[in-house]
Amino acid sequence: MNVLVVYAHPEPKSFNGAMRDLAVRVLGGMGHDVNVSDLYALDFKATADAEDFGTLANPDFFKVQAEQSAAAARGMDFAPDIRHQLDLLLAADLLILQFPLWWFGLPAILKGWVDRVFAAGVTYGGDVGWFSKGRFRGRRAMVAMTTGGGADSFAADGLSGALDVVLWPIQNGMLNFVGFDVLPPYIAYSPARVDAAARAALLADYEARLRAVETTPPLRFHPLEDFDGRRLKPGVAPLTVGQGLPPRGS
Amino acid sequence: MNVLVVYAHPEPKSFNGAMRDLAVRVLGGMGHDVNVSDLYALDFKATADAEDFGTLANPDFFKVQAEQSAAAARGMDFAPDIRHQLDLLLAADLLILQFPLWWFGLPAILKGWVDRVFAAGVTYGGDVGWFSKGRFRGRRAMVAMTTGGGADSFAADGLSGALDVVLWPIQNGMLNFVGFDVLPPYIAYSPARVDAAARAALLADYEARLRAVETTPPLRFHPLEDFDGRRLKPGVAPLTVGQGLPPRGS
Known part of the structure; x- marks a missing residue:
C-alpha cells in the first residue's frame, strides 16, 4: 500500500510524534510506502484564500469551492503546496490523520489542509461523486489522535x-464524504497524564492496530443507495449516532 | 450589551458578509456596542505555535496549553494579535461566530482563532473553571452560519x-466548554442556490433572531452538578443527542 500520514503537532518529541514515528516504522516494515506530511515542519498555510490558485475564475467574487472546481478544470492550477499534497493524497491507499484533539476537532493547521487539499472538482463534486460513490471509495482512512481528557469523558x-x-x-x-472506508479511530487518551509504562502500552496498542490495518472492518455509514435524495428511504433504519464507537482495538 | 462578531469569510460581498453587516446594523441600532473581528481582513494567523508567546516556559518541549497557562500567569504574555482578541472576547456579553460551514466545521482561520484565543489559564483551566462553572457563565454565544447543502440533509x-x-x-x-449560554444556531441553508427574494427572507429571519437575542432561551446542556467526575450521576437522564435541534427561530 501507499500510505499518507498527515501529521499536525508542533513538538517533534510529543506523543503524537512518537505515534507518527511508529506508523512509519511499522507500516514501512510491512513493505508499505509511507509518506508523512508534517504540517508544522512544512509551515503549511492553513487559510484557504485567493493565493491558492494560479488565476481566479471570478476575480469579482471569491468563492473557494467554485475556484477549486475551476482550477481543477484548468489542469490542476493550484498553488504548489496544494498540488504537492494532492499528489500524495491521490496516490494514497491509506490516509492517517495524526493529531491532538483540540477543541473537539482538528488543529487549525490540519483543518486548513482539509479545506485546501480536499478540493472541489478533485476530491468531490461535479462528476467526481461523494460518499459511497466518492473518489476515494475502496481506500481506507483512519483517525489517530491524542486527547487531554480521559476515556470516561x-x-x-x-x-x-x-x-x-x-x-x-x-x-x-470529511473522510466518508470523499468516499474512504473509515476505520475505527485509534485514540491515545491523556498520554501526557500517564507514566512511561502506560505510554508504552498505548504505543503497543497502536502498533497492533497498524498491523491489522488492511483487514480491520471499517465503521458503518449509510451508502448512497440507502437515500432518496438527501433523506433515508422509508424503512431504512438510521445509523445510531450518540451511543459511542466500538471499543478500542476491536 | 457588548457584542463580538467573529467573522470568517474571504469575500466581503458574500451572504456571510451580509449577515455580518446586518448584525452590526441591527444590534447597533438596539444600542449595543458591536465589534467585528474580520479574520480574513486581519490576515489572522491560524496556526498555534511558539510565536504566540513572549517567551517560552519550556523551550525544550513545546505544548500549547502549558505555554498558554504560563503566559497567562506572566500577565498575559501573548502575541499582540491574541492579546487584542482576548480583550475583545473578555469584554463581550454576546459572542457570535459568523462563518460558512466547511467540512462540517469552522473554516481553519476561525478554528485557529479558537485554538489561539480560547487560551488555557484565561478562558478555562486551573482556577478558571469550565462548562457551567466556566469563565463566560452568564454570557451568551451563538453560531450564525451558512451551508452549501439544504436543510433536509x-x-x-x-x-x-x-x-x-x-x-x-x-x-x-468550544462555547459551552468555556461557560457560555449557547443560543440555538441561526443557519442560512444554501444561500448561494436560492433567488434574491429567498435570500432576503433568510436575512429577515436572522434579523428577528438578533432582535430576540437577549431573551431567547439557550440550548440545554448538562450543568456540572449533573456529573460525578466525568460521568453523569446515576438517575440523571443523558441529553438526547442526534435528534436534531429546535426548529429555526424557536
Missing part, C-alpha cells in the same frame, strides 16, 4: 459526549 | 446527519 453520559458524535464531522463530514 | 435520517451532532464540537466543545 467520551461517552453518551460523559462530560465530552459520545466519541462518535465528537468525531462525526471528521469521520463522516 | 441535516437530520438524523439525512445525508449529513443531525444538526446537533454536526455542531456538537462547536456548541458543546
Whole structure:
C-alpha cells in the first residue's frame, strides 16, 4: 500500500510524534510506502484564500469551492503546496490523520489542509461523486489522535459526549464524504497524564492496530443507495449516532 | 450589551458578509456596542505555535496549553494579535461566530482563532473553571452560519446527519466548554442556490433572531452538578443527542 500520514503537532518529541514515528516504522516494515506530511515542519498555510490558485475564475467574487472546481478544470492550477499534497493524497491507499484533539476537532493547521487539499472538482463534486460513490471509495482512512481528557469523558453520559458524535464531522463530514472506508479511530487518551509504562502500552496498542490495518472492518455509514435524495428511504433504519464507537482495538 | 462578531469569510460581498453587516446594523441600532473581528481582513494567523508567546516556559518541549497557562500567569504574555482578541472576547456579553460551514466545521482561520484565543489559564483551566462553572457563565454565544447543502440533509435520517451532532464540537466543545449560554444556531441553508427574494427572507429571519437575542432561551446542556467526575450521576437522564435541534427561530 501507499500510505499518507498527515501529521499536525508542533513538538517533534510529543506523543503524537512518537505515534507518527511508529506508523512509519511499522507500516514501512510491512513493505508499505509511507509518506508523512508534517504540517508544522512544512509551515503549511492553513487559510484557504485567493493565493491558492494560479488565476481566479471570478476575480469579482471569491468563492473557494467554485475556484477549486475551476482550477481543477484548468489542469490542476493550484498553488504548489496544494498540488504537492494532492499528489500524495491521490496516490494514497491509506490516509492517517495524526493529531491532538483540540477543541473537539482538528488543529487549525490540519483543518486548513482539509479545506485546501480536499478540493472541489478533485476530491468531490461535479462528476467526481461523494460518499459511497466518492473518489476515494475502496481506500481506507483512519483517525489517530491524542486527547487531554480521559476515556470516561467520551461517552453518551460523559462530560465530552459520545466519541462518535465528537468525531462525526471528521469521520463522516470529511473522510466518508470523499468516499474512504473509515476505520475505527485509534485514540491515545491523556498520554501526557500517564507514566512511561502506560505510554508504552498505548504505543503497543497502536502498533497492533497498524498491523491489522488492511483487514480491520471499517465503521458503518449509510451508502448512497440507502437515500432518496438527501433523506433515508422509508424503512431504512438510521445509523445510531450518540451511543459511542466500538471499543478500542476491536 | 457588548457584542463580538467573529467573522470568517474571504469575500466581503458574500451572504456571510451580509449577515455580518446586518448584525452590526441591527444590534447597533438596539444600542449595543458591536465589534467585528474580520479574520480574513486581519490576515489572522491560524496556526498555534511558539510565536504566540513572549517567551517560552519550556523551550525544550513545546505544548500549547502549558505555554498558554504560563503566559497567562506572566500577565498575559501573548502575541499582540491574541492579546487584542482576548480583550475583545473578555469584554463581550454576546459572542457570535459568523462563518460558512466547511467540512462540517469552522473554516481553519476561525478554528485557529479558537485554538489561539480560547487560551488555557484565561478562558478555562486551573482556577478558571469550565462548562457551567466556566469563565463566560452568564454570557451568551451563538453560531450564525451558512451551508452549501439544504436543510433536509441535516437530520438524523439525512445525508449529513443531525444538526446537533454536526455542531456538537462547536456548541458543546468550544462555547459551552468555556461557560457560555449557547443560543440555538441561526443557519442560512444554501444561500448561494436560492433567488434574491429567498435570500432576503433568510436575512429577515436572522434579523428577528438578533432582535430576540437577549431573551431567547439557550440550548440545554448538562450543568456540572449533573456529573460525578466525568460521568453523569446515576438517575440523571443523558441529553438526547442526534435528534436534531429546535426548529429555526424557536
